[in-house]
Amino acid sequence: xxxxTVTAAGKNYGTVAALxxxxxxxxxxxxxxxxxxxxxxKTTLLRCIAGLEHLDAGEIRVAGxxxxxxxxxxPAHRRRVALVPQEGALFPHLSVADNVAYGLDRAVRRSGRxxxxxxxxxxxxxxxxxxxQLSGGxxxxxxxxxxxxxxxxxxxxxxxxxxxxxxxxxxxxxDVRAALRAxxxxxxxxxxxxxxxxxxxxxxxxxxxxxxxxxxxxTEVYAVPADHWVASFVGDAVLLPGVVRQGRAxxxxxxxxxxxxxxxxxxxxxxxxxxxxxxxxxxxDVPGAGQITGRVLRxxxxxxxxxxxxxxxxxxxxxxxxxxxxPMIRAGAAVxxxxxxxxxxWHADEVPVxxxxxxxxx
Amino acid sequence: MRPEALAAPALRRFKxxxxxxxxxxxxxxxxxxxxxxxxxxxLIRTGEAGADRVATELLTPRxxxxxxxxMGLAAVVTVAGSVLGVGTAFLVTRTDLPAPRMFTVLAAxxxxxxxxxxxxxxxxxxxxFAGFWASALVLxxxxxxxxxxxxxxxxxxxxxxxxxxxxxxxxxxWRTFRSVTLPQLRxxxxxxxxxxxxxxxxxxxxxxxxxxxxxxxxxxxxxxLGFDRTGALVLSTVLVALTTILLVGESLTRRHDxxxxxxxxxxxxxxxxxxxxxxxxxxxxxxxxxxxxALGVPAxxxxxxxxxxxxxxxxxxxIAAAAGNSLTVAAAGAALTMLLALPIGLLAARAPGPxxxxxxxxxxxxxxxxxxxIGLSLVFFGVHVAYPLxxxxxxxxxxxxxxFLPLAVAAVSAAAAQAPPVLDDxxxxxxRSPLRAFTxxxxxxxxxxxAAGAALxxxxxxxxxxxxxxxxxxxMDTLATELWTHTTVTAYAAAAPYAALLVLLSAIxxxxxxxxxxxxxxxxxxxxxxx
Numbered sequence: 013x014x015x016x017t018v019t020a021a022g023k024n025y026g027t028v029a030a031l032x033x034x035x036x037x038x039x040x041x042x043x044x045x046x047x048x049x050x051x052x053x054k055t056t057l058l059r060c061i062a063g064l065e066h067l068d069a070g071e072i073r074v075a076g077x078x079x080x081x082x083x084x085x086x087p088a089h090r091r092r093v094a095l096v097p098q099e100g101a102l103f104p105h106l107s108v109a110d111n112v113a114y115g116l117d118r119a120v121r122r123s124g125r126x127x128x129x130x131x132x133x134x135x136x137x138x139x140x141x142x143x144x145q146l147s148g149g150x151x152x153x154x155x156x157x158x159x160x161x162x163x164x165x166x167x168x169x170x171x172x173x174x175x176x177x178x179x180x181x182x183x184x185x186x187d188v189r190a191a192l193r194a195x196x197x198x199x200x201x202x203x204x205x206x207x208x209x210x211x212x213x214x215x216x217x218x219x220x221x222x223x224x225x226x227x228x229x230x231t232e233v234y235a236v237p238a239d240h241w242v243a244s245f246v247g248d249a250v251l252l253p254g255v256v257r258q259g260r261a262x263x264x265x266x267x268x269x270x271x272x273x274x275x276x277x278x279x280x281x282x283x284x285x286x287x288x289x290x291x292x293x294x295x296x297d298v299p300g301a302g303q304i305t306g307r308v309l310r311x312x313x314x315x316x317x318x319x320x321x322x323x324x325x326x327x328x329x330x331x332x333x334x335x336x337x338x339p340m341i342r343a344g345a346a347v348x349x350x351x352x353x354x355x356x357x358w359h360a361d362e363v364p365v366x367x368x369x370x371x372x373x374x
Numbered sequence: 375m376r377p378e379a380l381a382a383p384a385l386r387r388f389k390x391x392x393x394x395x396x397x398x399x400x401x402x403x404x405x406x407x408x409x410x411x412x413x414x415x416x417l418i419r420t421g422e423a424g425a426d427r428v429a430t431e432l433l434t435p436r437x438x439x440x441x442x443x444x445m446g447l448a449a450v451v452t453v454a455g456s457v458l459g460v461g462t463a464f465l466v467t468r469t470d471l472p473a474p475r476m477f478t479v480l481a482a483x484x485x486x487x488x489x490x491x492x493x494x495x496x497x498x499x500x501x502x503f504a505g506f507w508a509s510a511l512v513l514x515x516x517x518x519x520x521x522x523x524x525x526x527x528x529x530x531x532x533x534x535x536x537x538x539x540x541x542x543x544x545x546x547x548w549r550t551f552r553s554v555t556l557p558q559l560r561x562x563x564x565x566x567x568x569x570x571x572x573x574x575x576x577x578x579x580x581x582x583x584x585x586x587x588x589x590x591x592x593x594x595x596x597x598x599l600g601f602d603r604t605g606a607l608v609l610s611t612v613l614v615a616l617t618t619i620l621l622v623g624e625s626l627t628r629r630h631d632x633x634x635x636x637x638x639x640x641x642x643x644x645x646x647x648x649x650x651x652x653x654x655x656x657x658x659x660x661x662x663x664x665x666x667x668a669l670g671v672p673a674x675x676x677x678x679x680x681x682x683x684x685x686x687x688x689x690x691x692x693i694a695a696a697a698g699n700s701l702t703v704a705a706a707g708a709a710l711t712m713l714l715a716l717p718i719g720l721l722a723a724r725a726p727g728p729x730x731x732x733x734x735x736x737x738x739x740x741x742x743x744x745x746x747x748i749g750l751s752l753v754f755f756g757v758h759v760a761y762p763l764x765x766x767x768x769x770x771x772x773x774x775x776x777x778f779l780p781l782a783v784a785a786v787s788a789a790a791a792q793a794p795p796v797l798d799d800x801x802x803x804x805x806r807s808p809l810r811a812f813t814x815x816x817x818x819x820x821x822x823x824x825a826a827g828a829a830l831x832x833x834x835x836x837x838x839x840x841x842x843x844x845x846x847x848x849x850m851d852t853l854a855t856e857l858w859t860h861t862t863v864t865a866y867a868a869a870a871p872y873a874a875l876l877v878l879l880s881a882i883x884x885x886x887x888x889x890x891x892x893x894x895x896x897x898x899x900x901x902x903x904x905x
Contacts, residue, residue, distance in 0.1 A: 103797060
């Protein structure tokens with residue numbers, strides 16, 4: 013059963029197309045993340061699903077019934093699609109209990125549903141507090157409880173964690189996901205933070221310029237990105253020229269099996285994607301670990317892991333990531349470089365020439 | 375593709391851009407039209423008088439003399455008020471002056487004394503107190519809070535870290551003040567000074583009582599004597615022109631504000647206060663002296679005359695009748711003003727766009743117009759266009775609305791900011807209809823701010839003098855007009871009870887203003903908006 017189906021959705025602001033034929037489908041009980049840089053149309057998509065904006069073209073179905081499309085526009089309050097905006101937007105004049113009960117009918121208010129959802133988000137006993145007495149994270153929890161309470165057909169989360177500290181964010185993400193699961197809710201999360209999308213969602217929808225460029229499970233989006241823009245947006249990427257022969261990719265740092273994409277066929281030039289954790293370095297005096305050598309330029313130390321930049325003898329620079337568990341190779345040392353695991357490759361003519369690699373945000 | 379399929383989204387786009395909320399937009403445009411009626415009518419009448427007539431009226435030595443006096447008075451009061459205001463602000467915020475909060479309140483309080491009451495107090499205590507310098511003294515003492523309040527707020531807001539950086543780079547404290555702090559104050563000083571200048575240009579009560587010939591007094595006299603109504607009209611257009619020049623000046627200084635923004639977030643530290651040593655008691659004495667002149671003289675005088683005024687036979691029923699009239703016309707004025715301000719303020723806050731911004735800005739146009747001009751224009755309007763309204767309270771109510779609309783629009787916009795549209799979105803996403811969302815979320819959040827705005831307009835209407843004098847139906851006296859009538863025939867004791875009542879009523883919005891700027895709270899807790 014699909015809770016949400018978006019078909020060829022289009023929306024223009026003046027001459028700017030905010031949505032240009034978006035397709036999207038979210039199965040009941042799942043959490044989908046719509047990931048994209050600012051201005052990609054993800055918030056417009058969310059507002060169209062909520063019924064706060066009118067769709068110019070296409071169709072939106074919630075739980076099978078059309079809510080927008082053609083001449084139909086079901087108003088926001090009849091869609092049973094609840095919103096969790098950025099920074100919570102709690103009603104400042106209502107207590108926590110009254111905020112949560114806001115979407116409930118009088119009869120349901122006394123059924124204990126308010127206490128139930130507050131327990132789900134870990135805020136038992138906070139009922140009489142006022143919003144200004146809560147921390148930012150607690151406000152977001154109440155906003156989620158408020159959205160869960162009337163058992164909507166769909167919950168929309170609009171960058172709900174972006175205003176919080178990094179430490180708080182990780183805890184809250186975990187708890188939000190647990191609460192959504194426990195209540196069997198279907199949710200769409202909009203975010204520009206790739207770590208958030210990959211760690212939280214059952215499937216990730218990557219958007220750019222009003223279009224969906226990829227839609228799949230987080231592991232697939234990371235390992236087999238649709239193009240090199242997606243590859244750079246969802247994580248650190250090393251892009252190298254190479255060729256494909258008989259299901260294997262050959263580059264200056266060696267060969268590796270292919271992971272999807274361009275398979276057999278004639279020998280063609282390709283762009284090969286390596287994730288830094290696939291690039292292994294060994295001191296040059298250890299024999300047999302790859303023939304390609306280079307020198308360590310510098311280290312970026314992150315505590316739990318280490319990103320090392322290496323310059324090969326032919327001038328190519330690449331990054332290697334490893335857990336912080338072995339002896340550190342000092343800068344300037346000579347190393348051997350090898351590739352670990354399968355890689356993604358695109359024919360060189362598949363790579364959009366204009367697309368600049370984008371550094372992931374957050 | 376069918377042509378209508380192409381046209382429909384284009385039309386929708388057009389409507390969204392230019393008419394975000396058709397009902398609100400229409401209501402706001404109508405409200406604006408009503409508020410701009412006096413100004414528009416004034417211009418039409420002046421146009422009808424013809425260029426020759428206007429020229430013969432304007433190009434006289436008397437008009438030149440009036441212009442020189444009005445501008446001279448405005449200049450003297452602005453300079454004196456700025457010096458007094460900036461000095462006091464610096465002393466209470468940055469030095470170890472004893473009892474800084476008491477001096478803050480004392481420096482804000484003169485706003486509660488309408489100029490005609492201050493003039494009355496001085497007039498009735500000092501024999502022969504009249505003329506240019508008398509007016510300058512009274513107006514300076516009444517107006518310096520207009521520079522004091524914004525400058526004190528700016529001094530509080532200024533980032534202590536910037537001054538500390540300057541000090542750490544080797545600057546002497548005074549050099550730091552000159553090179554770092556003072557430039558940041560410039561927008562506040564300029565804004566305050568312009569308010570003072572506008573206030574002096576439009577003031578009628580003090581200059582009329584102290585027999586100083588300025589434009590406002592000349593307009594009123596020309597009209598009151600009844601033989602030269604076109605002359606009054608032409609004189610008031612000159613006043614409008616002077617006001618416009620000042621307003622343009624104000625908007626030019628505002629554009630510079632952006633340069634003094636505080637960069638970065640984080641908690642503000644309190645400023646280190648300069649030690650005045652033994653001089654602090656001398657400074658305290660001087661400030662007490664200023665407050666004594668601004669507040670003590672009117673207060674003592676009122677108290678001295680009050681007993682005689684109240685015990686005068688027949689005074690109590692007269693006071694009661696005037697108070698009743700004041701209450702009813704002020705209530706009607708506040709009601710109409712808020713009614714007009716609601717769509718304009720809501721439009722500006724909720725549906726921003728080029729049209730909404732233009733409407734809001736135009737609604738501020740009458741802000742600086744003297745009450746004399748508004749009143750005069752509406753007299754002409756009543757006589758020539760809407761005769762059934764002439765000599766009724768309705769015309770007076772309309773004048774109040776035109777005069778105080780900006781006050782109300784500001785209050786409504788600030789109140790609407792308390793209920794951002796996202797709350798409305800959430801309410802609707804939780805299954806509440808737009809009407810339910812409005813009554814359960816938007817209305818409760820916006821109501822307190824609007825009520826406070828209404829109270830402010832109400833109290834401001836009560837102390838309004840010139841438009842009330844011109845437009846009140848014959849025989850209807852308010853507190854302000856009774857005070858005026860008694861003072862002009864030197865019946866000072868009879869005037870005292872009205873003055874006392876008016877001061878009492880005016881103190882309330884002053885308290886509001888001072889509380890809003892956060893000057894009364896402990897340092898670091900600046901209150902913002904209506905709480």
